[in-house]
Amino acid sequence: MADADRMKRYSDYNAYLRSLFGERVQKISVDAGLTCPNRDGSLSWAGCIYCNAKGSGTGAFARGLSISQQIEAGKIGAVKKYKARKFLAYFQSFTNTYAPVEHLKALYDEALSCEGVVGMAVGTRPDCVDKEKIDLLDAYTKDYLIWLEYGLQSAHDATLALINRGHDFKAFERAMALVTPKKKLNVCAHIILGLPGETRDMMLENARIIGDLGVNGVKIHLLYVVRGTALDKMYAQGRCTPLEQQEYVDLVCDFLERLPRSMIIQRITGDPHSDELVAPLWSARYRETFNMIQHTLEARDSYQGKCRI
Secondary structure, rough: OOHHHHEEEEEEEHHHHHHHHHOEEEEEEEOOOOOOOOOOOOOOOOOOOOOOOOOOOOOOOOOOOOOHHHHHHHHHHHHHHHOOOOOEEEOOOOOOOOOOOHHHHEEEEEEEOOEEEEEEEEEEOOOOOOOOOOHHHHHHHOOOOOEEEEEEEOOHHHHHHOOOOOOOOHHHHHHHHOOOOOOOOOOEEEEEEOOOOOOOHHHHHHHHHHHHOOEEEEEEEEOOOOOOOOOHHHHOOOOOOOOOOOHHHHHHHHHHHOOOOOOOOOOOOOOOOOOOEEEEEHHHHHHHHHHHHHHHHHOOOOOOOOOOO
């Protein structure tokens, strides 16, 4: 590995976007007002054990804000803080392919028509895509950067059942098979470290599995306890123990070592809302954890792909 590449330690998302567009590109979260089969009764009413009623959403749709209004509002902060001129619309809350394709097209078209928007990221579940929806997303890749974000969380069926995910790993494999022929449609997998019952070896196996499947990017999350969730009850009953900060840092470094060097690292830790956070309290110190990961990689002379066989 060249010295310049080694100094980077991993292929981070901001550098990737800058390489494509020559400048800062800022994500703007949008709430499309969609729900989830794990909350509307199709699979369950309860949702995943770590997810609260807001589903990582902003609540903007419920406040009557359209997609374009949300983007224009998001631009204000992005311009002020980052001097950004280009943006990605991030359909984040709940399941953003969980609607008829005609409705999805209207949502996506509105987002991409906003000035300065150069692409979008669509968060969804691997059991909520089909060929028609993948074809719709792929059609946008002629003019825009498109990322499809699959919430996998774990490649282990026992874990998926325990967290009430509502699908198995084969659903992810089928979802990936739909995308594989689409050379310009990128897939990001979400993985959570510290899920109940998972050993270190199981967590690191997730890195090998998503690498073997050709996933383009990954978001690495810490399992943290949010107030009002099923996980909150489990934590109160002593049925789950969150990772310690250094334990998580070491796991992230080990995880990165097992990923393909080409995979884009979109996130390396969670960023919980402090008013909702129950545990671990250290997870609210995002910058501290981020810096610890960088320092640990340097101290170990470690980098993404180092242990990839």
